[in-house]
Amino acid sequence: MNTRQWNLAALLLWLLSCVSTPPQKRAYAYHETKHFTIYYYEDEFSLQEVRRIGEKKERFLAFINNELALDYDGVVSAYLYLTGDEYAYANTEEETYESRSYVMTDPGHEIVHIVTFEELGYSQSAFLKEGIAVSYELDFENYNAIENYVRYRRHIDSTDAAHGEWYDTQQTISRQLGEDDFDYSYFSYQRAGAFVKYLTITYGIDKVNTFYSSSIDNPRSLRRVDFKKIFGASIEEVEKQFITTCFPP
Numbered sequence: 001m002n003t004r005q006w007n008l009a010a011l012l013l014w015l016l017s018c019v020s021t022p023p024q025k026r027a028y029a030y031h032e033t034k035h036f037t038i039y040y041y042e043d044e045f046s047l048q049e050v051r052r053i054g055e056k057k058e059r060f061l062a063f064i065n066n067e068l069a070l071d072y073d074g075v076v077s078a079y080l081y082l083t084g085d086e087y088a089y090a091n092t093e094e095e096t097y098e099s100r101s102y103v104m105t106d107p108g109h110e111i112v113h114i115v116t117f118e119e120l121g122y123s124q125s126a127f128l129k130e131g132i133a134v135s136y137e138l139d140f141e142n143y144n145a146i147e148n149y150v151r152y153r154r155h156i157d158s159t160d161a162a163h164g165e166w167y168d169t170q171q172t173i174s175r176q177l178g179e180d181d182f183d184y185s186y187f188s189y190q191r192a193g194a195f196v197k198y199l200t201i202t203y204g205i206d207k208v209n210t211f212y213s214s215s216i217d218n219p220r221s222l223r224r225v226d227f228k229k230i231f232g233a234s235i236e237e238v239e240k241q242f243i244t245t246c247f248p249p
């Protein structure tokens with residue numbers, strides 16, 4: 001062969017080697033508990049860490065089932081991954097995706113999503129979906145969504161009063177709940193959690209679950225009607241009561 005032919009042969013060999021040895025896909029390791037299969041990469045999490053994560057998730061699930069008067073008994077696929085951000089996500093396929101910084105301080109938020117999606121359905125109201133998750137996520141035994149919101153709100157009022165006032169006048173609970181205008185801000189998450197907790201304490205979890213169920217595949221205009229039917233008062237009236245309870249005059 002001449003030089004050109006040698007070069008061609010070498011090129012062909014190189015191309016073949018590319019085809020026959022595809023880049024290795026990293027394999028997930030996994031750890032199973034009764035209700036969770038936790039997928040992780042061994043160079044990112046130790047088995048000891050994953051075992052602790054599994055135990056914590058089982059404790060949360062038992063707590064959440066009990067608090068919500070539901071009985072989720074399925075298996076969640078929890079995918080852990082490494083990123084600087086605190087991020088987590090749950091879907092209706094019983095899967096969660098959780099960053100390391102989320103899972104290490106896991107407040108149980110995504111488990112509430114899974115339990116409500118599977119046992120009640122996928123709510124069309126972001127306010128209710130997030131409100132119920134924040135209301136029941138727990139960092140410590142004594143976590144309370146209302147106290148948490150009141151503390152946060154006092155901080156906002158002392159540092160940026162216009163921010164809180166904007167939510168009181170432009171982004172009221174009745175607006176965010178009734179018209180699907182939930183804005184996914186930290187403020188709205190905290191307030192939605194406190195409001196759902198208030199509904200639960202005042203009216204009972206069964207009514208909250210009934211209202212949550214009524215928001216599944218429900219045209220927006222019906223939700224106000226359902227609210228009044230279920231709670232015996234309009235959303236505006238209950239919002240006023242909620243504010244008075246949080247901040248007694």
Ligand SMILES: [Zn+2]
Pocket residue numbers: 109113129130133
């Ligand atoms: Zn959420």
